Amino acid sequence: MNSKRDHQFKRWIEIFVVTLRLGLTSFGGPIAHLGYFHEEYVQRRKWLDEQSYLDLVALSQFLPGPASSQTGIGIGVMRGGIVGGIVAFLGFSLPSVIALMIFASLLTTFGLEDSVAIRGLQIVAVAVVSKAVLSMAKKSTTTLSTKLIALFALLITLLWQTAYAQIIAILLAGIIGLFLFKNNTQEKNLSSSNFPISHRMGYICLTLFFSLLVLLPILSRTFDLSWLTLFDSFYRSGSLVFGGGHVVLPLLEQEIVTAGWMSQQEFLTGFGATQAVPGPLFTFVAYIGTIINGWIGGFLSF
Numbered sequence: 411m412n413s414k415r416d417h418q419f420k421r422w423i424e425i426f427v428v429t430l431r432l433g434l435t436s437f438g439g440p441i442a443h444l445g446y447f448h449e450e451y452v453q454r455r456k457w458l459d460e461q462s463y464l465d466l467v468a469l470s471q472f473l474p475g476p477a478s479s480q481t482g483i484g485i486g487v488m489r490g491g492i493v494g495g496i497v498a499f500l501g502f503s504l505p506s507v508i509a510l511m512i513f514a515s516l517l518t519t520f521g522l523e524d525s526v527a528i529r530g531l532q533i534v535a536v537a538v539v540s541k542a543v544l545s546m547a548k549k550s551t552t553t554l555s556t557k558l559i560a561l562f563a564l565l566i567t568l569l570w571q572t573a574y575a576q577i578i579a580i581l582l583a584g585i586i587g588l589f590l591f592k593n594n595t596q597e598k599n600l601s602s603s604n605f606p607i608s609h610r611m612g613y614i615c616l617t618l619f620f621s622l623l624v625l626l627p628i629l630s631r632t633f634d635l636s637w638l639t640l641f642d643s644f645y646r647s648g649s650l651v652f653g654g655g656h657v658v659l660p661l662l663e664q665e666i667v668t669a670g671w672m673s674q675q676e677f678l679t680g681f682g683a684t685q686a687v688p689g690p691l692f693t694f695v696a697y698i699g700t701i702i703n704g705w706i707g708g709f710l711s712f
Contacts, residue, residue: 421490422497428455429482429501433689436502440691443478447485457489475648476692479503491606503712506689507696511708513683514700517676555590559583567660623649637710640671640702644695644711658692671702 428450436446444467451457458466466488470480479502486498551557563579626642643665651658659681667677680697687693699711 418490422493425486425490425494426497426501429486429498430504432482433502433505436688440476440478443690444481447478447481451485457485462488474651476690479690479692487607492611503689503693506684506687506693507708507712509687510680510683510693510697511700511705514680514697514708515705517679518701559586559590562586619649636703637707640699640707641710643669644699648692658694662695662698666698666702672698676701 432443432446432450436443448463452460452463463485466484467477467481470477470484473480479499482502483495483499487495490497551560563583566579566582622645626638626645630639630642643662647658647661647665651661663674663677666672667674677698680701681694683697684691684694693712695711696708700708703710
């Protein structure tokens with residue numbers, strides 16, 4: 411029994427060391443991250459085969475949230491169970507989280523918001539987002555139907571500039587796409603033998619996900635607690651974002667900038683800094699949390 415526990419613990423340590431190294435060296439955004447994962451996990455370490463990796467990537471892209479981080483978590487789960495998934499997430503995310511929290515602390519402590527270097531980061535943020543929007547538009551709007559859906563979503567978000575309008579646009583576009591493209595989709599299934607989580611645990615996690623999505627807005631309005639409101643904003647943004655880190659920006663801007671948590675200048679500065687560190691783009695929230703409520707806010711946002 412002890413030998414089995416020791417083996418499991420060593421496997422968790424192995425997962426953490428490997429993912430930490432990836433978190434320190436993986437520059438280039440989610441597509442590049444998936445390439446690094448394939449080289450490390452499939453080709454070099456052979457933790458899973460080619461088909462399982464492709465299925466896991468397809469599943470991660472179907473779900474809301476950061477695709478590369480979710481793929482990494484899935485590989486961690488396959489390698490070391492639920493704890494392995496948590497360890498994989500921490501290893502890959504911590505380097506950029508700590509770097510952005512330090513940057514945010516220096517920014518607020520020494521008042522660097524108006525420095526030339528910081529203004530340069532803001533310009534970088536605008537350029538990166540513009541490039542990402544154009545790139546996603548070229549890849550996603552390839553037919554008349556997809557272009558009309560994109561135009562429909564754009565009109566909604568421009569006419570009603572609130573977080574709720576963006577949520578409605580996402581849901582309506584998803585429903586329309588479900589009916590228009592249901593014959594073009596292929597069902598993807600991961601082998602259950604490779605995924606050490608029972609159906610019961612899956613249902614529990616799914617129930618918890620939707621429960622928090624419904625209850626957090628109610629609780630944040632009932633109890634006047636800044637940390638609870640912040641947690642609700644980030645959870646809702648992460649739960650409704652499909653397509654990568656750049657897509658979360660308008661949701662976060664509505665939740666954070668429009669609500670008065672931070673200025674537009676601070677928001678763009680943080681996003682520019684996020685481009686300069688390795689790891690997942692979604693760790694941008696650690697910067698936001700630190701600006702708003704110090705290190706406690708940073709870790710809570712993460």
